[in-house]
Amino acid sequence: MTPILQHRTLSAAILDQLRKAILDGTYPAGTQLRQDALAATFKVSRIPIREALFQLDAEGLVRFVPQKGAIVSELSADEINDVFELRCLLEPRLLARSIPNLGRDDFTQFGTFHTQMVAATATQDLSRWGQLNADFHMALYGHAGQPRTLSIVHSLLQSSDRYTRVQLSDATGSGMDGMQRAMSEHTELIDLCRSGAIEKACAFLRQHIASVHEDLLRAIERGSREETP
Incomplete structure (x- = not known):
């Protein structure tokens, strides 16, 4: 597996797990998703975490707040x-x-x-x-x-x-x-x-x-x- 493909696969896997955790309520609305903590949890750098959070933002599941970073979106x-x-x-x-x-x-x-x-x-x-x-x-x-x-x-x-x-x-x-x-x-x-x-x-x-x-x-x-x- 090439480094680029390996990186994309890793980022997609993290995205899937974070999306599932939001949908099943593991991360309820208002939860702050800290990149450093998630990187430590998944044992990866912050780069694939950041990419996953940007995609979740595009899907409306998280939003980026100044000084706080990614927050799980409220139901509205x-x-x-x-x-x-x-x-x-x-x-x-x-x-x-x-x-x-x-x-x-x-x-x-x-x-x-x-x-x-x-x-x-x-x-x-x-x-x-x-x-x-x-x-x-x-x-x-x-x-x-x-x-x-x-x-x-x-x-x-x-x-x-x-x-x-x-x-x-x-x-x-x-x-x-x-x-x-x-x-x-x-x-x-x-x-x-x-x-x-x-x-x-x-x-x-x-x-x-x-x-x-x-x-x-x-x-x-x-x-x-x-x-x-």
């Missing part, structure tokens, strides 16, 4: 609106271009995702469910032929995962309902894609994303009320 309605409004714009566009190119293997893969999500729901494995949900959406758009837009959507889905976990872990019990509704909507979306109903599929996808958006705003609002003395 403004961020949710930004992420989900962009998703509503970009994902239907990708889906419209991808549907004509979907084949038998793609629909087999969609079915596999559904089976795995059913299993994750049964065990309430939020981490696994969130990753499968993102992978399913990315697979839907895989034949769009727009790699730059797909890269942007991939980043948006990673940001969405953090908020979706808030919704799915909702103590009111609506989280389980949200999982089951999402899988039911995925099934309907797959059927529309299989039939080649591009306009209906895109409209349904937009509605699907908007529904999650509204649920998340309600979950954030409930959390704010519960925290208010």
